[in-house]
């Protein structure tokens with residue numbers, strides 16, 4: 001049972017509308033089996049190569065055979081050769097998932113890649129290799145971040161200490177090019193506990209509903225999936241999420257949670273991802289049963305809960321959680337007159353800026369690539385420009401790998417150029433690692449849309 005013990009028992013409620021009527025329909029590529037068997041999915045491919053021409057890695061890496069090979073072709077080979085081994089090039093896919101979006105035939109490419117990568121790591125990759133342990137460390141960022149959060153100032157110094165970074169690059173293959181993200185002096189969860197957690201939120205939400213002239217007993221409740229980065233590195237994003245939702249009269253709970261699994265999928269660490277998914281699904285499905293919807297501020301986290309979990313794991317409650325998971329601004333767009341309130345608002349101070357907005361690939365996969373630009377173009381005091389549909393290139397852990405960093409920057413080049421051509425020198429995106437790449441490539445400060453919503457709408 002989820003611990004929301006600091007809240008009173010939730011009131012009786014009617015079931016919450018699942019969403020705007022567009023129910024998520026996960027791809028079922030292994031319908032009769034819990035074994036990984038992707039052969040049925042490969043039959044839908046008619047070899048048009050659209051996925052290959054949309055793959056950012058294939059564009060910069062001549063040795064990467066592209067998504068068509070990684071997906072349907074490889075699984076056809078598997079079908080025909082009993083002793084076929086997954087090709088090691090599957091480790092070069094960054095899991096940006098752009099091929100999913102590009103395929104006109106609905107071939108479940110990223111599901112195939114994730115499954116093949118999991119099989120490659122489990123069966124082919126040496127568990128004593130430096131690459132395996134480097135990938136494991138990168139994929140389990142939550143563990144390092146948890147440790148660092150105990151002594152944030154020491155960690156911040158050590159992780160950006162030149163000789164230490166040089167050593168990490170030479171021995172582990174973690175690039176020294178990026179500045180290591182700073183750890184917050186206080187995590188989001190510690191701040192949340194100080195704010196009275198669920199009980200405090202309930203009170204503030206009721207006051208907001210009263211102020212807004214709404215039914216004070218209205219059933220407006222969300223469970224926040226903050227992910228690792230908002231908890232350990234950018235708690236200001238989590239705080240903005242809470243304040244904005246409470247302003248609209250929503251009671252927020254912050255259940256027990258692990259990593260979304262996104263960096264684990266990208267590195268073929270499926271048992272690690274499953275362990276975290278079990279915690280997340282268990283927490284969230286309990287709350288979904290009680291009438292809550294799950295809200296994420298990171299588009300890769302919402303993508304994992306909505307699509308990758310049901311595609312890869314068979315865990316009780318997983319379909320319900322997927323159907324009740326939303327990206328935070330998307331949720332407000334569906335349930336509130338967000339555009340109307342934005343049109344009445346204005347912003348001053350340091351967020352009164354011209355923003356160069358980048359839509360993360362995982363936001364595109366959820367159909368969210370235009371929402372920030374469409375929302376904020378009506379907001380007084382700010383300007384916002386979409387910098388195009390290219391990939392930022394970092395794809396979570398991909399750009400952190402020493403042997404891939406240069407390719408990652410090459411992929412990001414178009415985005416950097418468009419950012420520099422846009423008005424202003426502040427960037428905006430929903431994804432924390434895209435933000436890292438944007439900052440690294442341009443030197444701009446990068447903000448999250450929730451921070452701008454907070455500045456515009458919260459009293």
Ligand code: SF4
Nearest residue numbers: 055067093094097099
């Ligand atoms: S997920 Fe991205 S990098 Fe991987 S094959 Fe598809 S488009 Fe290419």
Ligand code: SF4
Nearest residue numbers: 045046048049051103
């Ligand atoms: S885009 Fe789809 S149908 Fe075309 S080659 Fe790629 S997987 Fe096959």
